Amino acid sequence: MEVPPRPATTPSSKLPLAAGVPGQGFMIGRAAKSSSVGYALNKTLTQPVSGEEALRGIREPSGDFNTASYDHIGENPFVDAKGNPLSTFSIDVDTASYSNVRRFINEGSLPPKDAVRVEELINYFTYDYPQPSDGRPFAVHLDVTSCPWETSHRLVRIGLKGKEIATDKRGPSNLVFLLDVSGSMTPPERLPLVKQAMRLLVEKLTENDRVAIVVYAGASGLALPSTTGDQKEHILEALENLQAGGSTNGAEGIQLAYKIAADNFIKGGVNRVILATDGDFNVGVTSQGDLIRLIEEKAKSGVFLSVLGVGTDNLKDSTMQKLADKGNGNYAYLDSLDEARKVLVQQMNGTLVTIAKDVKIQVEFNPARVASYRLIGYEKRMLRKEDFNNDKVDAGEIGAGHTVTALYEVVPVGAAANPAASVPPVDPLKYSSNERSTSAQSTSSSEMLTVKLRYKKPDGDRSELVERAVTDAPGNFENAPADLKFAAAVAEFGMILRDSEYKGNGTFATVLEWAEEGKGTDANGYRSGFIELVRKAQALKRG
Incomplete structure (x- = not known):
């Protein structure tokens, strides 16, 4: 899906110097x-x-004086693959939305919808993607399963794993x-x-x-x-x-x-x-x-x-x-x-050490296999298709050891689409045909989609290209990898908090079920913390 790029005093008195503070030692006055x-x-x-x-x-804001601000998020819709086969976006390694959502829930309230950025919830967690082995700064992982909240649809996962750097290195x-x-x-x-x-x-x-x-x-x-x-x-x-x-x-x-x-x-x-x-x-x-x-x-x-x-x-x-x-x-x-x-x-190291910058993803869907698709989250990271090959267009960075995950919900050709997944028809054109024929190559190919990535080295100005294709093999969510189940649980949790029209038949109960199945070893306890957070949100919703 393509969107256009968003548009982007008086001197104050100096602070007093204070004795006894190391260096030049500014102390910021009295409270x-x-x-x-x-x-x-x-x-x-x-x-x-x-x-x-x-x-x-200076009085602390009360409930009557809340000046917190969040950008409005209009969710990505389903897009017709025949008319718009390209979906282009910047990666995102921010995690602020998850911990802010957690703060709201722990304080006894559900977050405002626009505080919930689903991709940041998903990317708060690390996933067990393989390390790069080809000399590149990150490896690409792709897989497909059935969509748990809409079983006639498919769920595609694109995962990136940044190269680990030992602390002493x-x-x-x-x-x-x-x-x-x-x-x-x-x-x-x-x-x-x-x-x-x-x-x-x-x-x-x-x-x-x-x-x-x-x-x-x-x-x-x-x-x-x-x-x-x-x-x-x-x-x-x-x-x-x-x-x-x-x-x-x-x-x-x-x-x-x-x-x-x-x-x-x-x-x-x-x-x-x-x-x-x-x-x-x-x-x-x-x-x-x-x-x-x-x-x-x-x-x-x-x-x-x-x-x-x-x-x-x-x-x-x-x-x-x-x-x-x-x-x-x-x-x-x-x-x-x-x-x-x-x-x-x-x-x-992930926070401090950038291993690749201006990382962009462009997915080309095969219209012979895909009727429509929807990128889950990343609404503020969408790029025009022309931006992918334009090295002047800014995009996101990935740090050492970072994992980045993006999920697409895909409606296969011939599948019974949920009404929320339907794409409104376009009136016939008067001066040219709006029937976009499916090429012989796409008809004969078993590929579902192709993923292209562009990135620059941290001190570089020219991007490099990585390309991978995906074939949709039979596979049900019940047999999906634990990591994919957990990512799906987090995505559905975000959609429920946003009261998304695309949340399908998912509930807090099903989120808990998928998260438990996908918890894995959970060395740092973050996934267990997510499960507890879902339970609290479920109780707040009931109350």
Whole structure:
């Protein structure tokens, strides 16, 4: 399925220097709540207000004041394979949606529909795909089974497995922690959690690594100049001294962070800015479009971006997702210290080390075998068919050891399609025929589809091509691999949460059944955690 690409101040007062902090040691003032005269968070730092108004400005949002924002998701429909045989999209390794959905459910409510990005739920989990053996940065895995929520349809899985890199083989890292220390970051699940998360990562750094800390509130500052990773006490002290207060000038912080990263650039190493924020940029460059253009420009320097989202009622998920996308990076949401450990310790190399960039997938369906198809999720990653061979078009990155999974629901030719899978007819054309003949090659071929992938090396400008074909062999979901059953369970869970018209006859009960069958060894307990989450969602739905 093809869609067109989406369209893409006043200086604030400087923060005071504080003695006793390592390096240049910015300490971000006093918390606004302790001051009788302050500044409302929705005003610039040059606008004094009464103490009462200042307190109103920093008060934690209640249920009546929820400014969280999510981009609307219009689900991918079924597409006629004869008229539109090509489906093109960018890969996605973000996982933020899953941990955010988990936070909603654990707090006793079902998530808003637009907070549920099904591909991020699926890709939160790793799958047992084979390692690459041909010298490429990732291997491609393809399989087909019956669709469990609509048994007359087929379920196609496309899986990528990034090359594993041992921790002692990871190149030296040049990291810049870009930390939001504005007033909205005061609560325990925000800046305090971010500081704990960064400590976990610092403990894993070596003398070959470097880390700097840039902070921003009403203005930005260098809390720690680039320091070798063996100076852990020095780095941790700088983290410990950070306090929250003031408004949020994220653009100024971004500028400084990328400058520090460029000044300490390691050729052939890991060069990355790690941005931790609730995404509520409210002074300086505040428009989403301007922030995205700023990040796009900075991404050309060869410095990659990771975004760690925190917070609840004012979470600007839509902004953070786009910044990570345009910054050649990834986006995770931290709902707990355990999630921080998963992202920054257990999957450290995947988060930090990019092994391929601008990874695009184009699937060509054989209209002699496929009547229609639907890509499950990836709505914000769709590309035009022309974009596949255009190396100027940005796409997603894959990190070391990452797995990426995409699922298609396919209606075979001659199958009884569910009404939701029907494609509306097109009126006859007046000046040319709209009957698109099926070629002799497609009629004679037993192939169901062909998958093409394009990717660039992390420092490359020209893409390389990988191509694989799939033949639909008889196979029922009951006999499908455990990993495929689990991925299908997660996909159906996401569709149920979204109340999707494409969820078929699946229920929370069937999701639990498929997930149990697909749980496998579950070394880290993440799949067991998913099963428990489904049970909680089921109880909330009943209640």
